[in-house]
Amino acid sequence: MSLTSTSAVDPAVRFEPALMRRKLSGTVFYGLCVMAVGILLLALVMLLADVLVRGLPWLDWDFMTGGPSRRPANAGILPALVGSLMVGIIVGVVTFPVGIAAAIYLNEYASDSWVNRVLQTNISNLAGVPSIIYGILGLAVFVRLMELGSTILSAGLTLTLLILPVVIIASIEALRAVPNAQREGAYALGATRWQMVRGSVLPAASPGIMTGIILAMARAIGEAAPLILIGAFAFVTFLPNPFTGSYTVLPIQIYDWARRPQDDFAGIAAAAIIVILVLMLVLNALALILRARLSRHIQW
Amino acid sequence: MTSVPVPLTRRRPRSERVIETLLFLSAALGVLTTAGIVLVLVFQTLEFFQVVSPVEFFTGTRWSAGIRPYAWGVLPLVSGTILVATIAMIVAVPVGLLAAVLLSDYASPRVRATVKPLLETIAGIPTIVLGFFAVNFLAPQVLIPILGKQNIGTFSALSGGIIVGLLVTPLIASISDDAMRAVPRGMREGAYAMGATKFEVIRKVVFPAAISGIMASIILAASRAIGETMIVSLAVGDKPQLTFDPTESVQTMTAFIAQIAIGETAQGSVQFKALFAVAATLLVFTLVLNLLSGWVVRRFRTEY
Amino acid sequence: MNTQLSEAPARDPSTDGGGPAIRLAGMARDHAAPETLGEPEYVVELKDVSCYYGAFRAVRNVDIKVARNSITALIGPSGCGKSTLLRTINRMNDLVPSYRSEGSILLDGQDLSSKSVDPVAVRRRVGMVFQKPNPFPKTVWENVAFGPKINGYKGDLHELVETSLRRAALWDDVKDKLQQSGMALSGGQQQRLCIARTIAVNPEVILMDEPCSALDPRSTLQIEELMAELKKEYTIVIVTHNMQQAARASDTTVFMTMGEDRAGFVVETAPTVDIFTNPKNQLTEDYVSGRFG
Ligand SMILES: Nc1ncnc2c1ncn2[C@@H]1O[C@H](COP(=O)(O)OP(=O)(O)O)[C@@H](O)[C@H]1O
Ligand SMILES: [Mg+2]
Numbered sequence: 001m002s003l004t005s006t007s008a009v010d011p012a013v014r015f016e017p018a019l020m021r022r023k024l025s026g027t028v029f030y031g032l033c034v035m036a037v038g039i040l041l042l043a044l045v046m047l048l049a050d051v052l053v054r055g056l057p058w059l060d061w062d063f064m065t066g067g068p069s070r071r072p073a074n075a076g077i078l079p080a081l082v083g084s085l086m087v088g089i090i091v092g093v094v095t096f097p098v099g100i101a102a103a104i105y106l107n108e109y110a111s112d113s114w115v116n117r118v119l120q121t122n123i124s125n126l127a128g129v130p131s132i133i134y135g136i137l138g139l140a141v142f143v144r145l146m147e148l149g150s151t152i153l154s155a156g157l158t159l160t161l162l163i164l165p166v167v168i169i170a171s172i173e174a175l176r177a178v179p180n181a182q183r184e185g186a187y188a189l190g191a192t193r194w195q196m197v198r199g200s201v202l203p204a205a206s207p208g209i210m211t212g213i214i215l216a217m218a219r220a221i222g223e224a225a226p227l228i229l230i231g232a233f234a235f236v237t238f239l240p241n242p243f244t245g246s247y248t249v250l251p252i253q254i255y256d257w258a259r260r261p262q263d264d265f266a267g268i269a270a271a272a273i274i275v276i277l278v279l280m281l282v283l284n285a286l287a288l289i290l291r292a293r294l295s296r297h298i299q300w
Numbered sequence: 301m302t303s304v305p306v307p308l309t310r311r312r313p314r315s316e317r318v319i320e321t322l323l324f325l326s327a328a329l330g331v332l333t334t335a336g337i338v339l340v341l342v343f344q345t346l347e348f349f350q351v352v353s354p355v356e357f358f359t360g361t362r363w364s365a366g367i368r369p370y371a372w373g374v375l376p377l378v379s380g381t382i383l384v385a386t387i388a389m390i391v392a393v394p395v396g397l398l399a400a401v402l403l404s405d406y407a408s409p410r411v412r413a414t415v416k417p418l419l420e421t422i423a424g425i426p427t428i429v430l431g432f433f434a435v436n437f438l439a440p441q442v443l444i445p446i447l448g449k450q451n452i453g454t455f456s457a458l459s460g461g462i463i464v465g466l467l468v469t470p471l472i473a474s475i476s477d478d479a480m481r482a483v484p485r486g487m488r489e490g491a492y493a494m495g496a497t498k499f500e501v502i503r504k505v506v507f508p509a510a511i512s513g514i515m516a517s518i519i520l521a522a523s524r525a526i527g528e529t530m531i532v533s534l535a536v537g538d539k540p541q542l543t544f545d546p547t548e549s550v551q552t553m554t555a556f557i558a559q560i561a562i563g564e565t566a567q568g569s570v571q572f573k574a575l576f577a578v579a580a581t582l583l584v585f586t587l588v589l590n591l592l593s594g595w596v597v598r599r600f601r602t603e604y
Numbered sequence: 605m606n607t608q609l610s611e612a613p614a615r616d617p618s619t620d621g622g623g624p625a626i627r628l629a630g631m632a633r634d635h636a637a638p639e640t641l642g643e644p645e646y647v648v649e650l651k652d653v654s655c656y657y658g659a660f661r662a663v664r665n666v667d668i669k670v671a672r673n674s675i676t677a678l679i680g681p682s683g684c685g686k687s688t689l690l691r692t693i694n695r696m697n698d699l700v701p702s703y704r705s706e707g708s709i710l711l712d713g714q715d716l717s718s719k720s721v722d723p724v725a726v727r728r729r730v731g732m733v734f735q736k737p738n739p740f741p742k743t744v745w746e747n748v749a750f751g752p753k754i755n756g757y758k759g760d761l762h763e764l765v766e767t768s769l770r771r772a773a774l775w776d777d778v779k780d781k782l783q784q785s786g787m788a789l790s791g792g793q794q795q796r797l798c799i800a801r802t803i804a805v806n807p808e809v810i811l812m813d814e815p816c817s818a819l820d821p822r823s824t825l826q827i828e829e830l831m832a833e834l835k836k837e838y839t840i841v842i843v844t845h846n847m848q849q850a851a852r853a854s855d856t857t858v859f860m861t862m863g864e865d866r867a868g869f870v871v872e873t874a875p876t877v878d879i880f881t882n883p884k885n886q887l888t889e890d891y892v893s894g895r896f897g
Pocket of ligand 1: 657662682684685686
């Protein structure tokens, strides 16, 4: 039987797959993909190497325990470090209940009314507002209106507003991942909605939620822009009081030093960068450990 | 043992309603935040417009807040912002998308599990650190040697733009990777079954199918680039000028806000009021981009 | 057992036939299949094929011959390796990292399981229709034109799209919606679109992996009619869960099952009539009479 019985034209001449050429462009493309990732990783490595080479010589006990100084050799970061930690704690303490509560409302309680849709849309839009604008809000509301002054408390509350949308979105994600069977199981035992949430859904979602909150704290600690407006740009030689008096934080301290032209200031800026990166690393590790511990008993 | 029958029409206990109200208030805090931002910016901007005419502000091509004669044309700040963001996107879009393809379609699960967190680490670095990297490494050790001392200085839109690009690249890579991985395997197999090469499957099936997520990631990255403050205020300089030359020092809207806030500017001064007007302009830019990304997701979404 | 249930759709006379179109990469032309007179000409021959996922052997020592212009049904209990075997024929399983196969698979006498053969070239000649309809998120027209475009089709693309849709008995349904998304069609239409898309690149063999399992009975019947029509020009291998379908639609039936080690193997290959009325093997009889599986 002829293979081309129904055709006047030999199909072999009608397809020109040019496989070699197509494969070649695929290989080139793959090369480009590898290059792209290579560039990114290289940038990361260069950044770390540059910071370590500059900063390590300056990183000693005096640097960790000293205050700022006009002379790089005498400068230290203790007030800034303590300021950052205090800000981070305030953010964590306020975000924890408010963020979880908002996420629970939006995912477990809210019906599909327009009010709730507005709430939801509003939160995702807030996540896209530039951080410096939160600084302006904090300046107007916390510093001036509520008369909290340019304090660590104002800074912490401002950063809380900044990261809340992120935390809420991450927590909603974690709540969504809890299978419905968990909820029905609790309801079947006669639980009210809140009992169901507290007893069943929240524990199941806690690894994701806690990870989200810790990562958000890390982000708050690394954030500088809004605090410029909350007066973090101070020359503080003493350990700050969170509720009164001036303060500074690590990223602002770094900014201050990095702006100066002298090489030695670049050196101590790099040393402070090492400290803040280690802080980030610790928080990330903490998030990982907590996630692992909390999810030990969860499996579906 | 006798059991007491539970009334089946029991009212919802008060505590339940109190809890629900508290939860609702937490969720509504976001609306308060939004309202706060809008009110503050609108009022202060209106005050600014009593001193400076909106026409001058929106159409003026000179901005000078520090040196007399003062000039309040916002266009140089807008052009500076757009220039930096454009450079950032020129870096971030190709690199981010190529990285996303590598993660979604080429990398083994093990490679992916290592590389993706590493890339996301870049996005997690405090931006002040990235700004430091731009001023102390990229400009003096890469850009100046390549382009020459007479062509580019320590502070330039290029240096800041590249680093802002580095910052937002992981965002594009990560979201686009998720979007491409959400394209069902069956769709890829359908293309393979017709004799498509891997590159063709990616380019002609996976990429178009994931386009809504990819475009949303790009818009989000652009919005992030426009709002970025610390990198630009360190690396780009503080010279507001209407130029699209990437080797020039410019000033962005965010860098201006930071400059005024750091300086010893009196809070009632024109300069300080100008800060709010610029912030309002910035917010409008990012808001438009955010709305656009939402629209893109809805308009181009593929239901599998 | 011819179960043609209705008149076939009108065929465009200008259509081209289902011949071998390109040679596999790295293969000389003079390796072409010998024409054997008398006994049927076999397009696909599996010789002692075993398939592995990592250390797990999913299929062992399979020998199957597929005659040209016939429909061969693969039946057997779930998990016995039918899909694995099918996806080995067009090298689809090369995409599974842990996968490897042994033995040889001849297409027109050429071994296409060898490493030197490009799977991309194989798939152009051995098309596949999947269990779940998987149209691309593109227009109906683009769905069909996709394969010809990437394979450098030199003729009139519009004509080819129309021809392919006609052959897949879909033209009348979609001729006014060529610019609509392929994913907006009904399930049965989507599956016929996938068939149209497959025949647009003019393969010799079409593999179908439970193509009707996601469809309603009416669409299923339409696909079966279509298969009967398509076999005039193509050779079809179909995996089916539905024994009535195998009985209605196929010429030859291969019954597979799996052993203690969960490796699938072929129990019996015979003309479909014999498998269902007069099976030689007790396992086959148990299966087709519903006592097992
Ligand atoms: N990608 C894969 N990786 C590992 N094992 C697989 C994979 N696909 C199928 N298998 C295993 O191979 C065996 C045969 O599967 P399959 O070919 O899908 O059977 P059938 O199509 O007959 O139901 C099953 O035991 C299945 O678990
Ligand atoms: Mg199967």
